[in-house]
Amino acid sequence: MKLHTAAILLLFWLGIFTVHTVKGSASSQVMRKFRCVNLSTKQLNIQNLINYERQRVPIDAVMFITARGIRICVSPDQKWVQTAIKRIDDRRAAKRK
Structure with missing residues (x-):
């Protein structure tokens, strides 16, 4: 027993x-990273964007992150996307000074 x-x-x-x-x-x-698989065709309000991430795989994209934490993937070839990236980079540089 x-x-x-x-x-x-x-x-x-x-x-x-x-x-x-x-x-x-x-x-x-x-934690698993978010990946873009679909791209939005709408132009976003640049003032609401606080960050971005570039992605090459599985598709070439820029993932913008809004003030509310929403992630939106767009094509990096659009002119407004380049403007938004520059504005976010400029804000980061101004904070470092």
């Missing part, structure tokens, strides 16, 4: 260890 109880306790602790190990490895992974 004691051997049976010891085997059950051993299985119980192995189960807890396995769950703890799996949970720890999943939570220690780097």
